[in-house]
Amino acid sequence: xxxxxxxxxxxxxxxxxxxxxxxxxxxxxxxxxxxxxxxxxxxxxxxxxxxxxxxxxxxxxxxxxxxxxxxxxxxxxxxxxxxxxxxxxxxxxxxxxxxxxxxxxxxxxxxxxxxxxxxxxxxxxxxxxxxxxxxxxxxxxxxxxxxxxxxxxxxxxxxxxxxxxxxxxxxxxxxxxxxxxxxxxxxxxxxxxxxxxxxxxxxxxxxxxxxxxxxxxxxxxxxxxxxxxxxxxxxxxxxxxxxxxxxxxxxxxxxxxxxxxxxxxxxxxxxxxxxxxxxxxxxxxxxxxxxxxxxxxxxxx
Numbered sequence: 001x002x003x004x005x006x007x008x009x010x011x012x013x014x015x016x017x018x019x020x021x022x023x024x025x026x027x028x029x030x031x032x033x034x035x036x037x038x039x040x041x042x043x044x045x046x047x048x049x050x051x052x053x054x055x056x057x058x059x060x061x062x063x064x065x066x067x068x069x070x071x072x073x074x075x076x077x078x079x080x081x082x083x084x085x086x087x088x089x090x091x092x093x094x095x096x097x098x099x100x101x102x103x104x105x106x107x108x109x110x111x112x113x114x115x116x117x118x119x120x121x122x123x124x125x126x127x128x129x130x131x132x133x134x135x136x137x138x139x140x141x142x143x144x145x146x147x148x149x150x151x152x153x154x155x156x157x158x159x160x161x162x163x164x165x166x167x168x169x170x171x172x173x174x175x176x177x178x179x180x181x182x183x184x185x186x187x188x189x190x191x192x193x194x195x196x197x198x199x200x201x202x203x204x205x206x207x208x209x210x211x212x213x214x215x216x217x218x219x220x221x222x223x224x225x226x227x228x229x230x231x232x233x234x235x236x237x238x239x240x241x242x243x244x245x246x247x248x249x250x251x252x253x254x255x256x257x258x259x260x261x262x263x264x265x266x267x268x269x270x271x272x273x274x275x276x277x278x279x280x281x282x283x284x285x286x287x288x289x290x291x292x293x294x295x296x297x298x299x300x301x
Contacts, residue, residue, distance in 0.1 A: 025060045026067045039288060041067065042295045044181075047261045055254050058160045061109040066124070066155055073128040110158070116167050120157035127151045134193055137209075140200040141234060145175065147196075148238070152178035161252035169248055172241030173259070179238050180266045183273060187284035201229060218279070227278040231270075 025048075026041045041063075048059045072084040110117055127150035138144045149171060156174030157167055182189070182196050189196065195212045202208060205222035217223040251259065269287070276282040 026064050037067075037071070039291055039295060040185075043184075043265065043291050046295075047257055051254055051257070055161075059254060062158055062160055065107040065109040066158055069125060069128060070132070073132040114164075116164070117158060120154045120167075123150060124154040124158065127154055136194070136196070138196060138198040140198050144196070144198045144201075145238070148175035148178040152181075159255065159258065161255055163250065166245070166248055166251065166255075169244035172238070172243070173245040173262075176238045176242040176266070177262055179235065180269050183280075184269050184283075184287065186280035190280075197226065197230075201226060201234075204229065224278060231274075 045063060048056055075084045110121060131147050131151060138147060152174035153171035156170045190213045193213050195209045197212060205226035207220060207222040207226060211217050211220055272287055273283050
């Protein structure tokens with residue numbers, strides 16, 4: 001069986017642990033990937049399990065399609081001959097019995113959605129194709145911000161219950177989310193030779209890509225210089241881009257919950273990252289230890 005030709009995923013079992021719930025509902029690591037993503041999905045979306053059932057089902061359908069696209073893009077990067085992502089983009093992977101397509105490659109999860117959602121889906125798939133690469137090189141901060149916007153800016157536009165005037169506003173919040181996810185996952189990414197820091201920011205700090213991926217950053221004085229620019233200059237720019245969505249007061253309750261849960265995760269990530277003096281190896285050990293403990297005692301039905 002090829003890496004992407006998996007069996008139909010199991011239905012939700014009542015009272016499973018939080019991580020198992022995320023794995024079952026969002027197809028965590030059902031395909032070849034760099035890591036087991038169940039904990040990431042739990043960290044990002046455990047709150048979905050607490051939504052009223054009809055609302056929860058809508059969120060699960062959409063997140064499942066989004067996460068499958070991400071994993072299949074990574075699968076194809078690791079095994080180009082599988083062409084799993086190409087099949088998903090073109091046909092919704094109907095042959096794999098995972099996500100049915102309404103035609104034109106748009107998954108059934110988005111059936112009935114307006115043109116803005118369909119456009120966001122097209123943009124998201126294009127962004128995965130452009131940026132889901134281990135050899136990716138980002139030239140400058142402007143290109144990095146474009147990457148954040150095209151990836152998670154488009155992804156967040158796929159969330160359910162958005163009103164028309166909220167669709168544009170949420171893009172900036174999505175870009176901010178991608179920033180924090182990349183910060184959280186630094187240890188994992190660098191272990192696989194992946195570095196998303198733009199080349200101009202590295203050069204200003206006297207660093208090279210190889211310093212980040214090899215571990216030499218620990219003893220390099222430029223590391224803290226890079227982190228000062230990243231947190232004191234760049235992050236405030238992204239926060240300004242997210243301000244429009246933060247200002248929305250007419251959100252569907254589930255979107256308001258999503259926003260508050262994301263904000264709590266960002267604060268937790270930033271607080272711990274600064275507490276360990278920007279040592280992302282120490283950060284990862286402590287952060288995921290806490291998430292594992294929480295996931296082990298969380299029950300979801």
